[in-house]
Amino acid sequence: MEKKLWFRAKTYGWGWTPSSWEGWLVIALYLFSVFIYARSTVDKALDGGGSGVPIYYHLLMAGATVLLIIVSYKKGEKPGWRWGKKEN
Numbered sequence: 001m002e003k004k005l006w007f008r009a010k011t012y013g014w015g016w017t018p019s020s021w022e023g024w025l026v027i028a029l030y031l032f033s034v035f036i037y038a039r040s041t042v043d044k045a046l047d048g049g050g051s052g053v054p055i056y057y058h059l060l061m062a063g064a065t066v067l068l069i070i071v072s073y074k075k076g077e078k079p080g081w082r083w084g085k086k087e088n
Contacts, residue, residue, distance in 0.1 A: 003021065004020060004022075005019055005075065005076055005077060006018065006019065006020050006022045006023035006026065006071075006072075006075035006076060007019055007023045007072045007075060007076030007077070008076065008077050008078065009076070009077040009078070009082060009084065010080060010081060011080060011084065012082065012083055012084065013071075013081070013082070013083075014079060014080065015079060016072045016077070016079065016083075019076075022075070023029070023075070024029045026058075026068065026071055026072075026075075027068075030064060030065075033060075033064045034061065034064070037057055037060045037061060037064070041054075041056065041057040044056075047088050063080045
């Protein structure tokens with residue numbers, strides 16, 4: 001049985017693009033987390049959060065990005081450099 005791919009390899013360049021509703025959901029959750037992290041960081045900065053705010057934001061964003069890459073790697077095609085359509 002062939003596994004359902006959430007992400008397919010990009011046609012140009014290196015990386016993935018969502019190819020199913022699950023892939024789009026993962027991307028939506030990632031973007032939502034970016035918005036929430038940015039908003040909480042701005043709120044802390046406006047409240048006088050101090051110098052730890054940028055480090056807090058960068059650590060959360062790095063974690064979310066690593067998680068996105070892991071999910072893309074596990075649920076997508078093998079990544080690689082491509083320039084155009086695959087040859088048969």
